[in-house]
Structure formats: C-alpha cells, structure tokens
Amino acid sequence: MALNKEIWISQIKEGFYPKDGWLDKLTNYDAFVENDKIHIASAGIDPEVLINNTTYPIAVKQRNDEDCEIPLDLFETENTIVRRPDAIEYSYDKLESVIRQHRNTLRKAVISKAAHAIAPQMDTPGTPIIMTSGEVNGNRKRLTFADILSLKERFDDADIPEDKRFLVLHPKHVTDLLLEDLKIFKDITNIKDGEPLKFGGFGCFSCSAMPSYEIKDDIITKVAFNKRKTDMFASFAFYSEEVFKADGEIHMYASYDDPLERGTIVGFDKRAIILPIRGKGIGAIVSKNITNQGGQSE
Numbered sequence: 001m002a003l004n005k006e007i008w009i010s011q012i013k014e015g016f017y018p019k020d021g022w023l024d025k026l027t028n029y030d031a032f033v034e035n036d037k038i039h040i041a042s043a044g045i046d047p048e049v050l051i052n053n054t055t056y057p058i059a060v061k062q063r064n065d066e067d068c069e070i071p072l073d074l075f076e077t078e079n080t081i082v083r084r085p086d087a088i089e090y091s092y093d094k095l096e097s098v099i100r101q102h103r104n105t106l107r108k109a110v111i112s113k114a115a116h117a118i119a120p121q122m123d124t125p126g127t128p129i130i131m132t133s134g135e136v137n138g139n140r141k142r143l144t145f146a147d148i149l150s151l152k153e154r155f156d157d158a159d160i161p162e163d164k165r166f167l168v169l170h171p172k173h174v175t176d177l178l179l180e181d182l183k184i185f186k187d188i189t190n191i192k193d194g195e196p197l198k199f200g201g202f203g204c205f206s207c208s209a210m211p212s213y214e215i216k217d218d219i220i221t222k223v224a225f226n227k228r229k230t231d232m233f234a235s236f237a238f239y240s241e242e243v244f245k246a247d248g249e250i251h252m253y254a255s256y257d258d259p260l261e262r263g264t265i266v267g268f269d270k271r272a273i274i275l276p277i278r279g280k281g282i283g284a285i286v287s288k289n290i291t292n293q294g295g296q297s298e
Helices: 002-013 084-118 145-157 171-180 182-189
Strands: 037-042 066-071 073-076 080-083 129-131 165-169 202-206 213-216 219-222 234-239 243-258 263-276 282-286
Touching: 002 084, 002 243, 002 263, 066 263, 073 084, 080 084, 084 234, 084 263, 129 145, 145 165, 145 202, 145 234, 145 282, 165 171, 171 182
Parallel strands: 129 282, 165 202
Antiparallel strands: 037 066, 073 263, 080 263, 165 234, 213 219, 234 282, 243 263
C-alpha cells in the first residue's frame, strides 16, 4: 500500500504545470522551501550609477534586505470513495481516473489563486492597469491590439525589461482579438520551440480562471479572491523574473477497505504559492464597463 501511495503521488506531480504554459515562465523558488514555508529576502534599493564621475571617494550605502517568511497555501481535495465492487470491476483504471480527477482539481485551484495573486491590486507606475477601449459589446468595451500596445508603453515607462514579458488573456479577450484580426491573433499565439511568438513585446497565453476588478471612489481595485466576479474581468501581464512559484509537499490520505463504506477512500492536499516578488513588473488590462461604472459585484 505504501508503494501505491508513492506511485499515486508521483502521478499527481507529473505534468502538474502544463509544459509550454504561462506557469512554466515563472521564477522557480522550490529550493527556498522548508517546512512548507519559503524565506525570501526583499532586496534594498538599487545602487545609483555614476557617469563620468570626478568625485572620490565614491559614497558607500548600506543595502538593507528584509527577510520575509511566507507560508505556502494549502490546497485540499474532498475525499473520493471507490466502492469495492467498482474497484474489482475496473481495477487499475478506476483508481487512475480518480487520481487524474484530483490532480486536475488541484491544478485548477492553484492556477486560479495564482492568476489572482499576480494581477496588480491597483494602478501604480510599477503595476500598470489600463482599461479596454474597443467597440461596445453588451455592457463592456472589447480588448484591442492597441490596448496591448498601451500596456507595453506603461511597462516601458516603468523600465521593465523587454525580454521576459508575458500576457495572459481572458478567454473573452481572446475572442475580442480574434474578431479584430484573425491573422495577427494566430501569429501571436503560435508556439515555436516552446516559446509563444510576441506582440508588443509580450508572449501571449490564455487562461480561464482570471481576476476581476471594481471601481470604488473612482479608483479601480482588484476584487478579493473567491468573491463573486464582476463584469470587469481582466487579462494580466508579468515580467517573469518578478513573479515566483514555489511547491511544497503533496500528501495522499487513504483508507483502504473501509469497513463502514465497503471501499477505498482517497484524498490529497498540496502546498504551493505563486506571488509577485517585489510588487512591480506586473500589469492588467481590465474590461471597461460602460453601464455600471461602479463595477459592483453581481
């Protein structure tokens, strides 16, 4: 039974983050995980660069790094029971199906939490948020390629390096771009040698579990995770070296031949966290709501 657990846990781990996906672009901090916590140092202010300096000695400044301990999020699946007659009839395939189902459920939860965490809380110079500006569709304005270029300019203004910028599109924003120019959209979403082709400096991906925003006191802010979403849904962007992912333990719980249930009961939990490192190099494009500028939850 112990061997089965090892096999099943390895199957949960295998392919947990899809290859050639946006999660694969994040900085990996697994090496810093200890006891399902991660310790990262918040780097101090960057040193100034002197050009054609004639004043010596050059000033010495202390860089003050702050150690930050972050507990990994705990994701737990509800238990699944495989009745003994089913286990006998379906044998290996039945239990494999259960494991795949738990892996997919855990993955969806991790992705949803990650997308929300990466999207900026509010518009700042280092975390730009822009609104869509396309034609009206229902009660919102569609995303345009020009909007992506506007976000590019905001990233440029914030001196965010160009080489590892990525944009993760809400499915409805994907539709918007398809309607605007099918050829351009096909070009920018092609994957070549494991990398998406770029538009406006962004490698483009898509994801269905996306954050949303609302407007309070004329300030656009991100809706809290697990709240009902508004129609001000968003796509988000990030510079890969400013966002990290860290994975901890995966544990399998199992009750074999349970006498009360007459079957085997299994469940899993996983530790993981995905966050911006310094609160910069991230951005969002939010669907502009033309009928409810307050953007309140439904």
